[in-house]
Amino acid sequence: MGLAKVMSGAVIYPNCKLGEDVFIGHNTILRDGTVVGAGSYIGSLVMCEGRTTIGERCGINAQCHLTRGMTIGDEVFLGPGVITSNDKRMLFRRKGHGQNLMGPTVQRGARIGAGAMLMPGVVVGENAVVGAYSVVTKDVVARTVVMGNPARLAKHDTVPEEECL
Numbered sequence: 001m002g003l004a005k006v007m008s009g010a011v012i013y014p015n016c017k018l019g020e021d022v023f024i025g026h027n028t029i030l031r032d033g034t035v036v037g038a039g040s041y042i043g044s045l046v047m048c049e050g051r052t053t054i055g056e057r058c059g060i061n062a063q064c065h066l067t068r069g070m071t072i073g074d075e076v077f078l079g080p081g082v083i084t085s086n087d088k089r090m091l092f093r094r095k096g097h098g099q100n101l102m103g104p105t106v107q108r109g110a111r112i113g114a115g116a117m118l119m120p121g122v123v124v125g126e127n128a129v130v131g132a133y134s135v136v137t138k139d140v141v142a143r144t145v146v147m148g149n150p151a152r153l154a155k156h157d158t159v160p161e162e163e164c165l
Contacts, residue, residue: 010027011029016031019038028047040060062081065084067084071106073109073110074109127159131151134147136150
């Protein structure tokens with residue numbers, strides 16, 4: 001049983017839970033209610049807005065923004081600079097602000113390329129692949145490959161069996 005390793009400058013709010021053998025990089029922020037599963041790696045300068053669950057053996061690379069209320073399954077990979085959002089209407093300082101927020105869900109074994117953006121409420125299915133710098137506005141079916149803005153099925157639209165977890 002290994003302890004979590006937290007690098008300098010990281011800020012971990014109360015009510016967070018870190019599993020065994022978790023690595024938290026320099027200057028990363030995990031806000032209230034974040035849960036990180038055993039064996040997961042969270043790189044430097046990651047911002048997790050809280051009330052997010054990160055599964056076991058995940059790789060969350062540097063400079064990702066994880067919106068409040070996300071669910072990330074086991075063995076998920078997020079490339080550097082992935083951005084997620086939870087507010088479709090952007091009601092800051094307006095009636096209804098903070099209501100109906102819905103973070104994205106990234107299911108087991110999915111891989112999200114560098115700089116991709118996941119919009120509120122989308123579900124990226126098991127073992128799906130999202131290309132770098134894609135903007136995901138709709139759910140991604142399990143084992144499919146999407147890319148572009150907005151993300152669409154790629155020419156090679158199915159993840160090969162040998163790449164699935």
